[in-house]
Amino acid sequence: MQTPISCSPHPSRYTELSSGADPGRGIEAVWVSVADKARAHRVLPDGRCDIILRFCAKVRPINSITVVVTGPTTRHYDVVVEPGMGFAGIRLRPGFFYPILGLSPGLLRDGNLMGEAAIGACPQLADLCAEATSPDDLPGRLVAFVQHRIALGHSLPPIKTLRILSALHASGGRLAVQDIARMQDISTRTVQRIVRDATGLPPKSYARILQFHRALRLLRDHHLRPSEAAFEAGYADQAHMTHALRDFGGLSPARMGDVTLVTLGD
Known part of the structure; x- marks a missing residue:
């Protein structure tokens, strides 16, 4: 129904x-x-x-x-x-x-x-x-x-897959693959394979997208200054964040435009 x-x-x-x-x-x-x-x-x-x-x-x-x-x-x-x-x-x-x-x-x-x-x-x-x-x-x-x-009985993602993705989300993309592997007691290569299979993206690319969205939220919803947002999002500096905004969204901290931010769960 x-x-x-x-x-x-x-x-x-x-x-x-x-x-x-x-x-x-x-x-x-x-x-x-x-x-x-x-x-x-x-x-x-x-x-x-x-x-x-x-x-x-x-x-x-x-x-x-x-x-x-x-x-x-x-x-x-x-x-x-x-x-x-x-x-x-x-x-x-x-x-x-x-x-x-x-x-x-x-x-x-x-x-x-x-x-x-x-x-x-x-x-x-x-x-x-x-x-x-x-x-x-x-x-x-x-x-x-x-x-x-x-x-219909289609298999759900393994619990380990969901835990790995949740760890990436909880860190805003800042948690290194090596750290996740150590937390889950598996190899780095296994983490890379699991993330790629689940998302279609390499862990680094997926993490950078999560970090990008965190920066956007900090700038638009929390009204942080660009330098503060860059620090909170885990970028090396404001210039690093500005480059990511331009690369992923064609945006800048000063010119966000009418940007639509979707809800990203874990």
């Missing part, structure tokens, strides 16, 4: 819904966005994989839905949207991409599968594209899809 999740009134920009998230089943966040004007939306790298339903919110019923599966990104990019273009998405917790979709996240690094290509890789995604009465139907449809896949 589809989980009822309300997203009305429909937001004109990216908004994470208050219900639907279920980290234990791999759902880090459920989000929606319906464009009210033509604009370019900047997407920042977050090392995550999403299942997205793209639709036109101007018509009822909604009978033209395209499924998109995104891989982990390591650089920013802009998405141009037109008025009425809508998206409903579900962000998967690291480590759950393969158990839920049967796809390796590394194969989609800085890429995606759209429409027939996505359905060809995971035929069950076709059910997500069935006609919908309204945009409100789509977030619950995504949640129900993931819950069904888990209920």
